Amino acid sequence: MDEKLSKSVPTLFEWAGGQPAFEKLFATFYQRVADDAILSPVFRNMSAAHADHVAKFVAEVFGGPKLYTGTSGSHATMVAHHIGKHLTDTQRKRWITLLLETADEIGLPDDPEFRSALVGYLEWGSRIAVINSSAAENPIQPDAPMPVWGWGEVKGPYQP
Numbered sequence: 822m823d824e825k826l827s828k829s830v831p832t833l834f835e836w837a838g839g840q841p842a843f844e845k846l847f848a849t850f851y852q853r854v855a856d857d858a859i860l861s862p863v864f865r866n867m868s869a870a871h872a873d874h875v876a877k878f879v880a881e882v883f884g885g886p887k888l889y890t891g892t893s894g895s896h897a898t899m900v901a902h903h904i905g906k907h908l909t910d911t912q913r914k915r916w917i918t919l920l921l922e923t924a925d926e927i928g929l930p931d932d933p934e935f936r937s938a939l940v941g942y943l944e945w946g947s948r949i950a951v952i953n954s955s956a957a958e959n960p961i962q963p964d965a966p967m968p969v970w971g972w973g974e975v976k977g978p979y980q981p
């Protein structure tokens with residue numbers, strides 16, 4: 822049996838540093854967004870609670886407490902925020918690049934396993950956001966479950 826599977830494997834949420842880590846990541850990221858030539862026009866109408874809502878959403882997807890579904894909405898609610906925004910791949914790529922730079926800046930774990938899972942989720946989620954941003958109707962049912970993200974093929978955190 823894989824060494825990693827025989828031990829208790831933390832969630833991505835726990836490994837990242839819990840809720841404060843996600844709050845810091847997205848608070849810092851959306852500060853950077855405001856000064857970014859490509860992204861600032863995209864987010865010019867975002868609410869003061871935007872960073873906190875995205876932090877709650879991603880933390881919950883990564884195995885954290887149900888703070889997004891408990892307060893702000895559902896998977897369908899999140900998707901609805903993107904519909905009609907007509908996001909481009911250039912904006913999506915900048916969004917990921919700046920978010921990963923912010924992850925380095927705030928000291929999020931940088932082991933190969935965690936970053937592999939993080940990048941996988943950001944690629945998946947951001948491409949879906951771009952697709953949905955040109956949809957005429959919300960493809961997600963109101964009672965659809967939240968996405969759940971884990972370690973993937975690396976199966977657990979880096980062990981030296």
Ligand code: HEM
Pocket residue numbers: 863864865866867868870871872874875878879893899902903906908912913916942943945946947950951
């Ligand atoms: C994993 C990928 C993503 C997740 C989890 C995510 C999550 C969210 C959430 C939770 C909201 C609602 C915020 C609120 O309630 O105030 C939102 C809104 C929004 N997102 Fe995303 N998002 C993702 C990718 C992207 C990308 C790649 C872009 C653009 C490059 C984008 C652009 C927007 C815009 C423009 C809004 C609406 C802002 C407004 O209120 O005016 N999102 N997103």
